[in-house]
Amino acid sequence: MKISDTLTNQKKELEFSDKVRIYLCGVTVYDQSHIGHARTIIVFDTLRRFLEANNIPVELIQNFTDVDDKIINRAKEQGESASGLSTKYIQTYFEDSDRLNIKRATNYPKATEHIKDMINLIEELVTKESAYVSKNGVYFRVSKFSEYGKLSKKKTEDLESGSRIGIDESKESPLDFALWKFSDTQPNWESPWGKGRPGWHIECSAMSIKYLGKNFEIHGGGRDLIFPHHENEIAQSESFTSEQFAKIWMHAGMITINGEKMSKSVGNVKSINHVLESWGPNVVRLFCISGHYSKPIDYTEDLLKENLIRLRQIETCYYELRLADKTEELEDISSLLKESREKFDAALNDDFNTSLGLSVFFNMVKTINSLASDEKISKNISEQVLPVLEYMLEVLGLKVQTVSDDEIKTIFDLIDKREKLRDEKKFEEADKIRDQIASLGISLIDHKNKTLWMKKEAIKAEKQ
RNA sequence: GGUGAUGUGGCAGAGCGGUUAUGCGUGAGCCUGCAAAGCUUAUCUAAAGGGGUUCGACUCCCCUCGUCACCUCCA
DSSP, rough: EEETTTTEEEEEEEOOOSSSEEEEEESSSSOOHHHHHHHHHHHHHHHHHHHHHOOEEEEEOOOOOOOOOOHHHHHHHHEEEEEHHHHHHHHHHHEEEETTTTTSSOOBBGGGGHHHHHHHHHHHHHHHTSSOOOOSSSEEEEGOTTTTTTTTOOHHHHHHHHSOOOOTTTTTSSSOOEEEOSSSSSBBOOOOOOEEEOHHHHHHHHHHHHHOOOOOOOEEGGGIIIIIHHHHHHHHHHHHHHOOOOOOEEEEEEEEEEEEEOOOOTTTBBBHHHOOOOOOOOHHHHHSSSSSSSOOOEEEEHHHHHHHHHHHHHHHHHHHHHHHOOSSSOOHHHHHHHHHHHHHHHHHHBBBOOOHHHHHHHHHHHHHHHHHTOOOOOOOHHHHHHHHHHHHHHTTTOHHHHHHHHHHEEEHHHHHHHHHHHHOOOOOOHHHHHHHHHHOOOOEOOOOOOOEEEOOOOOOGGGG
16 A cells, blocks of 8 residues: 655555554644544544455554643633543544544543653653753754754744744744743643643654554644644654654645635634534545545535435445345346455555545446346345445445344335335325335335335435 | 645546546436436536647646645644
């Protein structure tokens, strides 16, 4: 598999020995997560699913930044403790994540539980003179790391001349960034240099090295983290280990809202919860992988709607296959399946091109639906197609609604009843039964000679 | 200003030096008692502009113009 590496700006072969280790920068838990977070998480979850579905073990670590000025300020505003606030938002994070059908990461380390690891790292950096103590805290000495700027392709001279306001006189250089900030107020921790709390960047260095080792396969996050966060992580980590840090830097593009950047000041932030409420998890997942992961996606009603229509096609396809009962053989689809599977995998193997992968997927779905429309889906065909379809659904993290055996029995009974009434031309009564079936969340599809049913995901936005 | 990316049909969005991307939309139709869903078919004769390389460029090179992101916390 090849992945575009931000550092070298090239597609790089994903090499690994026993497993693929991924560190994904998570969220700062001071508010609800938004659709932009969702995209990044979905991209990496889908990547992980793809690898695992192909029997490649994955260790995915995603952190929570639970100590930060934003958390502290927000907590103060709300008259709550910082830890209370972050705990609350970690909980809502997991609720969102579960609804989005995100597989749980191997571990979700929290910054506050790794203070000791960070202090150890900082101590070593101070010893190596890559860091120094000033009156406000401990700072990383950027001048000591000659490769600074290699990820974001920035030159330190440019950065210095471009650096804005608020020059901290206690720093040797405006580029130096905080590893440890002194503070007498809670939350704070003891350190060899005095009470305080860690800087943002150091936590990811400490936790990624702790859980994944000095150099691991993929470090991921949103594009906006390239500078300064990931640049600084590289500086800290490589100064600490004297080795190459992550082998591949993989960055997900931003989501804009109707062409505008999502921001608090514009007031156009869409929370995951809000979007899920209207569109449900499958549509959101389809939407988030509809374009290449590295490019921006614009959030519009039309795009969501388009993905809803595509979801309906998937549902139809699934139920046509599930309920196939014909025994005679009418079509040979083995080559279609082979080709679909191969092209699907090839697309994802080439820089995780989900857009292309989806087109292969929908090609297959359309072909099946087309056969189904001609009532040409036999049991045998269904048995061949279902594993391929289910493989793709699993990779894409899509979940078609299913029904219990009891419900199935009820449904078939009701359909039989309706059929009899229809034969007798008692359409009003037949429609009543259809309504009754609909109340179970089941839609009917009348083919020429048989009535198919399916459970469609209820999507609020569809009704408007 | 610096850095990076990008500019494809009404919209979304891929690949590729020479073959229909795909999907949505739109038009017509099929199926049905009706509906919904689905399907069929047609449709727009896409490549920011200007040079160049080539037998041939949307695809490679150069220039111009435009858009976006980052350069401060940010997924």
